[in-house]
Amino acid sequence: MQISARNLDKTTIFDISGDIDLATSPALRKPLLRELRELRTPRVILNLKAVRYIDSSGVASLVEGLKASRDVGSRFILFGLNTTVREVLQLSKLVKIFEICETEEQATTA
Amino acid sequence: MNRPGLLLKMELRSNPETLCVVRGALLQLAEHLGFPESECRAVVLGVDEALTNIIRHAYGGSADQPIEVVFSRIQEAWRGANREALEIVLVDQGKKVDSAKLAGRALEDVRPGGLGLHFIRETMDAVEFRHTNGRNQLRLVKFLSVPEPHKGSQGE
Numbered sequence: 516m517q518i519s520a521r522n523l524d525k526t527t528i529f530d531i532s533g534d535i536d537l538a539t540s541p542a543l544r545k546p547l548l549r550e551l552r553e554l555r556t557p558r559v560i561l562n563l564k565a566v567r568y569i570d571s572s573g574v575a576s577l578v579e580g581l582k583a584s585r586d587v588g589s590r591f592i593l594f595g596l597n598t599t600v601r602e603v604l605q606l607s608k609l610v611k612i613f614e615i616c617e618t619e620e621q622a623t624t625a
Numbered sequence: 626m627n628r629p630g631l632l633l634k635m636e637l638r639s640n641p642e643t644l645c646v647v648r649g650a651l652l653q654l655a656e657h658l659g660f661p662e663s664e665c666r667a668v669v670l671g672v673d674e675a676l677t678n679i680i681r682h683a684y685g686g687s688a689d690q691p692i693e694v695v696f697s698r699i700q701e702a703w704r705g706a707n708r709e710a711l712e713i714v715l716v717d718q719g720k721k722v723d724s725a726k727l728a729g730r731a732l733e734d735v736r737p738g739g740l741g742l743h744f745i746r747e748t749m750d751a752v753e754f755r756h757t758n759g760r761n762q763l764r765l766v767k768f769l770s771v772p773e774p775h776k777g778s779q780g781e
């Protein structure tokens with residue numbers, strides 16, 4: 516998994532690619548929670564377009580991010596979900612709790 | 626040992642880094658067996674979650690413990706008829722799994738963790754757990770043509 520961050524006005528976008536699983540999810544969780552808990556960035560967006568695979572560890576990291584965002588009053592938005600990611604989120608029955616957009620433009624202006 | 630229907634046998638270490646290798650091989654195997662694309666992804670997810678549970682819970686995160694995974698093509702009885710299926714048997718020598726936890730948890734409670742078992746049960750047609758001679762054995766079955774209702778079962 517690769518992760519990089521872009522900072523816009525009061526917004527951070529994480530571009531994530533590759534597989535999010537037991538081996539790689541800590542590398543997602545750490546910067547995500549830092550962005551929310553320490554930096555308290557008002558809007559944190561995850562670009563999942565290039566994510567090939569996500570398992571329960573990855574979904575758990577997203578849930579942690581969501582909960583952290585609620586704790587500090589930030590927005591936490593996902594966009595670019597491909598079939599694989601969408602299927603896993605639907606299977607988790609947690610898809611409804613996330614704010615999901617189709618495009619980056621929608622995520623930054625929603 | 627000669628096992629009828631044996632497709633692939635893997636002897637792994639409980640290192641999370643190997644998960645992506647298993648997923649790659651299993652995806653190819655499932656495609657070769659003729660599972661539809663979405664079912665291939667389901668099989669991969671179910672087995673990946675089973676391995677993740679072994680690494681995290683049976684071995685407590687230790688990365689050098691043995692796991693055996695055997696994939697076989699079998700005939701499995703379902704409502705009086707034999708059906709073609711992929712059987713996956715995962716064996717570890719870790720801590721005994723608490724069978725009560727195999728029931729999973731209510732998903733209405735929004736919190737991280739506990740999703741792995743839910744994914745295994747949702748993606749597989751049969752889920753059976755045994756503990757014999759100090760070894761945990763998880764048997765997963767996925768029918769090649771999925772009978773209705775699509776629901777996992779649990780045994781011990």
